[in-house]
Amino acid sequence: MSKPRRPERAPLYTERDRANLRWLWSRYLRQKLPWLLLVLLMILAQGVVYQQFLAMTEDGLRVIFDSGTVGDLVQVCGVVFFLFAVRGLMSYLVPRVTVWVSNDAIFQMRRDLIDHMMSLDLAYFERTKSGEIIQRLVTQTQLLGVFIGQAVANALRDAITVIIVSGYLIYKNPILFGTAVVVLPFIIWVMNFVSDRVKITQGQAETELADYMNGIEETVNGMRTVKIASQEDVEAKRLLKGTGHIRDLMNRVQITQALVMPSIDLSSAFVYVLVIGGGGYMVLSPDFDVDGAGIIMFLLGMVMVFDPARLLALFFGGLQANMVLLDRIRGLYDEVPTITDAADAVEEFDTRGDIAFDDVTFAYSADQPLFDGLNLTFKGGQVSAIVGSTGSGKTTILSLLSRLYNAQGGQITIGEQPIDGLRLKALRGAYSVVAQDIVIFNNSIWENIRYVKPEASEAEIWQAAENAEIAELIRRRGDASVGPKGAQLSGGQKQRIAIARAFLRDAPILLLDEATSALDQATEERIKSALDRLTRGKTTIVVAHRLSSIADADRIFVLEAGKLVESGKHAELLDENGLYAQLYKAQKQGYDGR
Numbered sequence: 001m002s003k004p005r006r007p008e009r010a011p012l013y014t015e016r017d018r019a020n021l022r023w024l025w026s027r028y029l030r031q032k033l034p035w036l037l038l039v040l041l042m043i044l045a046q047g048v049v050y051q052q053f054l055a056m057t058e059d060g061l062r063v064i065f066d067s068g069t070v071g072d073l074v075q076v077c078g079v080v081f082f083l084f085a086v087r088g089l090m091s092y093l094v095p096r097v098t099v100w101v102s103n104d105a106i107f108q109m110r111r112d113l114i115d116h117m118m119s120l121d122l123a124y125f126e127r128t129k130s131g132e133i134i135q136r137l138v139t140q141t142q143l144l145g146v147f148i149g150q151a152v153a154n155a156l157r158d159a160i161t162v163i164i165v166s167g168y169l170i171y172k173n174p175i176l177f178g179t180a181v182v183v184l185p186f187i188i189w190v191m192n193f194v195s196d197r198v199k200i201t202q203g204q205a206e207t208e209l210a211d212y213m214n215g216i217e218e219t220v221n222g223m224r225t226v227k228i229a230s231q232e233d234v235e236a237k238r239l240l241k242g243t244g245h246i247r248d249l250m251n252r253v254q255i256t257q258a259l260v261m262p263s264i265d266l267s268s269a270f271v272y273v274l275v276i277g278g279g280g281y282m283v284l285s286p287d288f289d290v291d292g293a294g295i296i297m298f299l300l301g302m303v304m305v306f307d308p309a310r311l312l313a314l315f316f317g318g319l320q321a322n323m324v325l326l327d328r329i330r331g332l333y334d335e336v337p338t339i340t341d342a343a344d345a346v347e348e349f350d351t352r353g354d355i356a357f358d359d360v361t362f363a364y365s366a367d368q369p370l371f372d373g374l375n376l377t378f379k380g381g382q383v384s385a386i387v388g389s390t391g392s393g394k395t396t397i398l399s400l401l402s403r404l405y406n407a408q409g410g411q412i413t414i415g416e417q418p419i420d421g422l423r424l425k426a427l428r429g430a431y432s433v434v435a436q437d438i439v440i441f442n443n444s445i446w447e448n449i450r451y452v453k454p455e456a457s458e459a460e461i462w463q464a465a466e467n468a469e470i471a472e473l474i475r476r477r478g479d480a481s482v483g484p485k486g487a488q489l490s491g492g493q494k495q496r497i498a499i500a501r502a503f504l505r506d507a508p509i510l511l512l513d514e515a516t517s518a519l520d521q522a523t524e525e526r527i528k529s530a531l532d533r534l535t536r537g538k539t540t541i542v543v544a545h546r547l548s549s550i551a552d553a554d555r556i557f558v559l560e561a562g563k564l565v566e567s568g569k570h571a572e573l574l575d576e577n578g579l580y581a582q583l584y585k586a587q588k589q590g591y592d593g594r
């Protein structure tokens, strides 16, 4: 995390900002147009109340100054009270509508963001910090909602008050008003200055916040490693450094925003002096048709303009921060999924057919090619094994099969049908997978197994649990949750949950990636015989380091740095005396020598 840089100038209201606002309006607000018009009407009524109040005050004062009747005065007071009661009612009704509109808009925005996120490629999640995603879905949308629901409505009310009251004041005394607006360029300059800095600093603060959240997630998830390596202090310092940066940036945003109030106060003081001085001169001079009541009304009007103008200025400062939030939120849509159903994708395919890699090219990143023309065929209904040194591409073959990534060249087929012509749901539905990195949710073991087939009957789940030798643990633990990411379970127990899932799903193709590596030998033997029953008649692809566990596979493929170097049955490969034979002998020596 580098120290936040000092702000540089950034253009305000760029084409992108305008596009973001159009997007917000057309997707989330336009549908609420009737309600927004109602809000506008109520806000207009609030502005008119102020104008009427000024007119009434002037009349009331005149009644007093010109010794009118007390009855007239009471009438004026009554009308003024009524006007403010109307304004009060509007002040209650406006937020009721706007808060509902904005919360609903944010709900829809979050729903769309979640849908879009779900559609993105796995690769996106592998390169994006989770803190960044959480921030978009939680805090940024929340802040934007508050801004739309409250700040925008208030700003609109303030703007309308300023326009109506100013209009009335211009109508009553254009010369005095003209004198008062000399401070306008100064206020505009201050606002530009503030907005400019807020925009840049808010952007930096959002990035730092995402880093901070990500740091928390990493530390919390990796607490076991942190503690064993005695790195608590280092981690605490890392997080503290992040919060320190956020504090500095937020200070910068808020201190800059704090410039707004005194500037407006100073300007208003200047204007009041001008109005009292200039207005007083007008009353005293015979050249002007202005009386004391008119000037008091004018002064009151200026107060009424300045108060909302002050809030409006603050609003424009906050607007830049919210433009940054809006841009970050919408930024998720810049990510487009590449792994999607083709227009003519089909549902039906021969799930028992051969699975073939034909001249497949693939690289996770352009500068590190992994497969360059890989050819191999996993026979339908048979057990195939992939072996090879670590990093040789075994897991990647399984990932390509389930289209977690798209091959960049060549073709992968099942039963001679290219997999990118199949519906993703149908393709992935054809696999039972026991992956290397097992995902366990903070729920009971029972629910964790059921996850892969929510419609399964109790008997089916018990059967799967029995087959995977996890039923006893379910009986013992009952409904108890297993902790975040299954933290309360051993590696072997997690693996047995994954195997139970495979049993429950009972799909026609089985992908087993180091499925029994965390089990003791006795358990592995028992589960293996159950797995043998499960694999019967199914196309099975096993990735294993422990070569003894795949010795009876129908065919073994040996990979080395993304290349297929050997293939055949166990005995044939031993006879060949190549890489497989070397690996096997080395492992055998290891076991025998123990």
Ligand SMILES: Nc1ncnc2c1ncn2[C@@H]1O[C@H](COP(=O)(O)OP(=O)(O)OP(=O)(O)O)[C@@H](O)[C@H]1O
Residues within 6 Å of the ligand: 126, 364, 365, 370, 388, 389, 390, 391, 392, 393, 394, 395, 396, 397, 436
């Ligand atoms: N998501 C990823 N992004 C970038 N590179 C990756 C990713 N996953 C794997 N790799 C790289 O691709 C290569 C092959 O990885 P893969 O996981 O397929 O190997 P493997 O043979 O299954 O290894 P192991 O036996 O250690 O599980 C490795 O060099 C690895 O660093």
